[in-house]
Amino acid sequence: MSNPSFLPSLGLRATNYDKSPVVVVPNEHANDCLTGWESIIETLVASNATIIAIECYPGVHDDDIRSRLELALSPELVIDTKHVFKSTSEIDALVAPDLGGDDPVFGRLSSLHIDAFLDSNKLANTIQNIAATTGRILIVGPAATLIAPQNALFVFADMPRWEGQLRQRSGSVDNLGTHNRGLKASLQYKRAFFIDWRVADRLKRATMAKWDFLLDTTHHDSPKMITGAAHLAALTAASTRPFRVVPFFDPGPWGGQWMKEVCDLPAGPPNYAWCFDCVPEENSLLLEFNDGVRVEIPSINLVFYQPLKLLGEAVYGRFGAEFPIRFDFLDTIGGGNLSFQVHPTTEYAREHFNLGYTQDESYYILDAQPGAEVFLGCKNGTNPDEMITALEATKSGVTFPDEKFAARFPAKKHDHFLIPSGTLHCSGAGSMVLEISATPYIFTFKLWDWNRLGLDGQPRPVNIARGKEVIDWSRDEGYARDQLVNQITEIDQGDGWVEERTGLHESEFIETRRHWFTKKVTHDTQGGVNVLNLIQGSEAIVESPTEAFPSFVVHYAETFIVPAGVGNYTIRPAVAAEKCATLKAFVRTQP
Numbered sequence: 001m002s003n004p005s006f007l008p009s010l011g012l013r014a015t016n017y018d019k020s021p022v023v024v025v026p027n028e029h030a031n032d033c034l035t036g037w038e039s040i041i042e043t044l045v046a047s048n049a050t051i052i053a054i055e056c057y058p059g060v061h062d063d064d065i066r067s068r069l070e071l072a073l074s075p076e077l078v079i080d081t082k083h084v085f086k087s088t089s090e091i092d093a094l095v096a097p098d099l100g101g102d103d104p105v106f107g108r109l110s111s112l113h114i115d116a117f118l119d120s121n122k123l124a125n126t127i128q129n130i131a132a133t134t135g136r137i138l139i140v141g142p143a144a145t146l147i148a149p150q151n152a153l154f155v156f157a158d159m160p161r162w163e164g165q166l167r168q169r170s171g172s173v174d175n176l177g178t179h180n181r182g183l184k185a186s187l188q189y190k191r192a193f194f195i196d197w198r199v200a201d202r203l204k205r206a207t208m209a210k211w212d213f214l215l216d217t218t219h220h221d222s223p224k225m226i227t228g229a230a231h232l233a234a235l236t237a238a239s240t241r242p243f244r245v246v247p248f249f250d251p252g253p254w255g256g257q258w259m260k261e262v263c264d265l266p267a268g269p270p271n272y273a274w275c276f277d278c279v280p281e282e283n284s285l286l287l288e289f290n291d292g293v294r295v296e297i298p299s300i301n302l303v304f305y306q307p308l309k310l311l312g313e314a315v316y317g318r319f320g321a322e323f324p325i326r327f328d329f330l331d332t333i334g335g336g337n338l339s340f341q342v343h344p345t346t347e348y349a350r351e352h353f354n355l356g357y358t359q360d361e362s363y364y365i366l367d368a369q370p371g372a373e374v375f376l377g378c379k380n381g382t383n384p385d386e387m388i389t390a391l392e393a394t395k396s397g398v399t400f401p402d403e404k405f406a407a408r409f410p411a412k413k414h415d416h417f418l419i420p421s422g423t424l425h426c427s428g429a430g431s432m433v434l435e436i437s438a439t440p441y442i443f444t445f446k447l448w449d450w451n452r453l454g455l456d457g458q459p460r461p462v463n464i465a466r467g468k469e470v471i472d473w474s475r476d477e478g479y480a481r482d483q484l485v486n487q488i489t490e491i492d493q494g495d496g497w498v499e500e501r502t503g504l505h506e507s508e509f510i511e512t513r514r515h516w517f518t519k520k521v522t523h524d525t526q527g528g529v530n531v532l533n534l535i536q537g538s539e540a541i542v543e544s545p546t547e548a549f550p551s552f553v554v555h556y557a558e559t560f561i562v563p564a565g566v567g568n569y570t571i572r573p574a575v576a577a578e579k580c581a582t583l584k585a586f587v588r589t590q591p
Helices: 006-010 037-046 062-073 088-099 120-132 161-170 185-210 228-238 258-262 300-305 307-311 313-319 346-353 384-396 464-470 477-483
Strands: 033-035 051-056 077-080 137-141 153-158 213-216 224-227 248-250 274-278 284-288 294-298 325-331 340-342 361-368 373-378 406-410 416-419 425-427 431-438 445-448 489-494 497-503 510-517 521-524 530-536 539-543 552-555 559-562 568-573 580-587
Touching: 033 037, 037 062, 037 224, 051 062, 062 077, 062 137, 077 120, 088 185, 153 185, 161 185, 185 228, 185 300, 213 228, 213 294, 224 228, 228 284, 228 300, 258 325, 274 559, 294 300, 300 307, 307 313, 313 580, 325 530, 325 580, 340 464, 346 464, 361 510, 373 416, 373 477, 384 445, 384 464, 406 477, 416 497, 431 510, 431 580, 445 464, 510 521, 510 568, 530 552, 568 580
Parallel strands: 051 137, 051 153, 077 137, 153 213
Antiparallel strands: 033 224, 213 224, 248 274, 274 325, 284 294, 325 431, 340 425, 340 445, 361 416, 361 431, 373 406, 373 425, 489 497, 497 510, 510 580, 521 568, 530 559, 530 580, 539 552, 539 568
16 A cells, blocks of 8 residues: 555554455355356246246346346346336426435435336236236346236345445446436435335335345346345344444545555555445345355345344334444544534434434544544534534635634544534544444534545535534533543453443433453343444454354454344453453443
């Protein structure tokens, strides 16, 4: 990597951080995987199915799938499901109420189902054509499972959302039911986030148990198809043991160099700003079959299929089939300040975005350069009108006097800053942050972005109008120092270990505990999902006292999930007597 002088001073070096963790498929399904179009087509032909329906998640290149299968199968009737949808203008009108007008970022989470996107007359005619056809029928595209009769062979072509985002950036996909390829990627993402993924996930949950096959075309030249039974068996297995989702990394205008070095990332991008290593809505799972063949599926499938085993009864009862805890990295070492920002209150999020909860969060400092700071709260005595006026003036190119209004606190390794919604905040340059938050993760109101451009060369959207409605002005420097900075208390200790409570704020539903250990330490999920990161130490081993799951190895900075149903588990250093530490998050039993 290119040089930065601060790296040697921090002692950074590449670690054994695993960028491709796997979930091993149970032995009885370890051969239930086909690789390459030739094998996939042979299996579809051998099924002797008269009707083959390929349901496609948003982002899947359904035209490519259809053309390949049409050429190989020579069906009597081919149905491109896009021709059964309403017109683009009708669908634009349908989704407009949830898209928030001209707002470039925010809308409302849609409650629509996919049948609302279909034209009833086109659907009726298509069903008639299917009934009148005696030969093989191929149906490909979104809503194929609604169009096909129940006796069809069902294949679900799935797609992790992160891959979908990359395809949006490349201009190679449309939003659901539309022809908008080439629309600005951020607007395609907005529409996918508020509309497409909500609609498609409702269909996925309703049909998952009856898929005959799952098709993975994440890697265009290496398609893979697995049986529906293997897919469900792998999800069941994952719900009984610790596991990791596949992390993904993305550059940003303020991004740094720490992850590039420590996680041994490709040298192409100028920086890496984010790592999403526990956001099941967007991360994926790698299912490993015999001979090391790996199939990539969205990790949200596990949440949908095994919510009780994964989340626990209390968490599932409170949040439904959603994963409420998010871990990610924010790297500003060798980079710049994040935007000065605020998150909406729960009441505001519910009213404006159809969200049941908001993005309360915290910054845990994994590493820091000398002089690093966190902006947290406003200065004591800040006049709200004066600060908002100063922010508004930045629209004309005036620099925001952050030193006058923003409280700052020194940030060093292993500090923990709590950030309940409504609190002004940002990580300053020179920090490697493990961000622990509630999952609604795009709901950030940027107030000031340091007069810089995004990676696309355009100013990033700020939203002072929304932000000023949710700022809690009582969260000033004094409040932050007393209530939000390093609220660390020892809870318990034993032979070779110490447990500390590090947060979060009483208004937040997430609790965090830090364990320092040189010997084995016992944990208990207590009926709720646990999310942990190895914040110190080269390697640790997670084990079941009853050998209920195979030993699970984690490395420095890796985030891992322990399903609620695991119950008791232990963690010990892989290197005898090495001083290790984990940070664990879970949902409080009392709101």
